[in-house]
Amino acid sequence: MSRALGLSVRAKLTLSYAGFLMLAGVLLLGVVWAFLLRYVPNHPMIGPGPMIPNRGDLVRAFAPKVSLMLLFLLAFGLLGGWVLAGRMLAPLARITTATRKAAVGSLSHRIDLEGRNDEFRELADSFDAMLARLEAHVAEQQRFAANASHELRTPLAITQTLLDVARNDPDHDTTELVDRLHYVNTRAIDLTEALLLLSRADRRSFTREPVDLSLLAEEATETLLPLAERRGVTIETAGDASPTIGSYALLLQMTTNLVHNAIVHNLPDGGAVWVGTAADASGVLLIVENTGGRLAPELVSTLAEPFQRGTQRTHTGHAGVGLGLAIVRSIAEAHDGTLALAARPEGGLRVTVRLPAVPRT
Numbered sequence: 037m038s039r040a041l042g043l044s045v046r047a048k049l050t051l052s053y054a055g056f057l058m059l060a061g062v063l064l065l066g067v068v069w070a071f072l073l074r075y076v077p078n079h080p081m082i083g084p085g086p087m088i089p090n091r092g093d094l095v096r097a098f099a100p101k102v103s104l105m106l107l108f109l110l111a112f113g114l115l116g117g118w119v120l121a122g123r124m125l126a127p128l129a130r131i132t133t134a135t136r137k138a139a140v141g142s143l144s145h146r147i148d149l150e151g152r153n154d155e156f157r158e159l160a161d162s163f164d165a166m167l168a169r170l171e172a173h174v175a176e177q178q179r180f181a182a183n184a185s186h187e188l189r190t191p192l193a194i195t196q197t198l199l200d201v202a203r204n205d206p207d208h209d210t211t212e213l214v215d216r217l218h219y220v221n222t223r224a225i226d227l228t229e230a231l232l233l234l235s236r237a238d239r240r241s242f243t244r245e246p247v248d249l250s251l252l253a254e255e256a257t258e259t260l261l262p263l264a265e266r267r268g269v270t271i272e273t274a275g276d277a278s279p280t281i282g283s284y285a286l287l288l289q290m291t292t293n294l295v296h297n298a299i300v301h302n303l304p305d306g307g308a309v310w311v312g313t314a315a316d317a318s319g320v321l322l323i324v325e326n327t328g329g330r331l332a333p334e335l336v337s338t339l340a341e342p343f344q345r346g347t348q349r350t351h352t353g354h355a356g357v358g359l360g361l362a363i364v365r366s367i368a369e370a371h372d373g374t375l376a377l378a379a380r381p382e383g384g385l386r387v388t389v390r391l392p393a394v395p396r397t
Contacts, residue, residue: 045128046121053117054110061109065102072098127156131163143171176341191224230359233289240370242283246394249278249287249322250313256291257311260299268305269326271295275313278320279394282371290367291322293360294387298326301385319373319393328384336377336385340365364389 043051130147137145146167149160195217202213257273264271280287298309307327314321340361364387365375373391380386 046118046125049121049124050114050117053120054113057109057113057117058106061106065105069098127151127160131156131160134163134167138167138170143167143174188224188227191220191227194220227359230363233286233363242286242370244281245284247280247282247284247287249280249291249320249391250275252284252288252291253295253311253313253322255288256295259292260295263296264299264309267299267302267307269299269302269307269309271299271309271311273311275311276315278313278315278322280320280371280391281394282391286367287371290364290389293364294322294324294389297360298324298385298387302326302328315393317393319390322389322391323386325380325386326384327380327382330383331379331385333379336379339377339385340375361387 127149130149134145134147146164147160148164149157151157198213198217198220202210253273253275257271261271295309295311298311299307302309309327310323310325312321312323314323361375361377368375368389368391371391373389376388376390378386378388
């Protein structure tokens with residue numbers, strides 16, 4: 037968008053300072069002039085003493101001094117205004133430099149404006165915080181893209197290998213080949229659907245309606261009960277009604293992911309999962325706990341990142357594409373909520389999702 041050139045902010049402030057100083061000087065001189073006129077007659081007074089000057093004499097004596105004084109005020113106002121404006125706008129120049137660097141992709145630069153809190157300091161601190169969030173978001177997106185590319189390439193490479201083996205060995209058992217291709221294709225479809233769900237949650241393109249988290253917990257538990265029985269895991273569900281506002285499908289997917297992860301990442305035998313809901317003045321809670329091995333705090337902090345599977349990124353024997361908790365976090369944030377992960381002292385994980393409660397009418 038092309039715009040006509042205009043005066044800089046510094047020039048405008050300089051002219052404003054000089055104009056205000058000139059106006060103040062004119063008003064002051066006007067007051068002095070009016071004060072003097074009260075004691076000077078219109079015509080000269082002739083008497084035995086010295087002759088008293090009239091107003092004409094006062095004008096001839098006062099006008100040159102006033103002109104010189106106004107010229108001095110103009111020069112002083114322009115010079116002083118230019119210096120003061122430069123000092124006042126110095127932080128803005130640093131902010132502009134940082135903005136230009138960010139515009140060309142340099143998100144690591146920070147303004148780090150020193151001094152006391154004022155409007156410029158607040159603007160600089162807000163801009164630094166925005167750059168930090170953008171840098172973290174870009175880095176996360178880059179890691180996500182690299183991991184997604186790797187995950188999508190793996191089933192394609194396996195499929196290519198299986199097809200090459202079948203083509204070079206026509207007598208190979210086709211039943212085993214079809215079964216393995218079906219398994220690989222199913223995982224690729226699951227990964228694609230998970231990526232689409234994650235993208236939908238990030239865009240917040242969904243209809244909001246009243247949803248009760250306690251009912252979602254019961255539904256997810258009933259759906260995954262056969263999986264829990266096959267793995268020897270017991271599930272306990274308890275809690276009060278926890279109404280919130282959001283997408284029923286997305287919140288159900290979030291709850292299902294949490295219960296599924298709790299079942300899969302558990303003890304080999306005799307594990308347990310506890311699913312609970314609660315409501316308080318600040319919002320509603322969905323809490324999912326499970327038994328399992330002890331988890332280091334540095335590992336727990338990375339579990340919600342895409343394609344993180346416990347202690348490793350590689351595939352294990354259980355179903356999953358490494359996006360379970362990443363999807364949970366995206367869905368929670370899309371509903372203005374939060375996700376908190378904590379290692380249980382006795383082993384396993386405690387996951388807490390906090391969502392806004394239904395506003396009371």
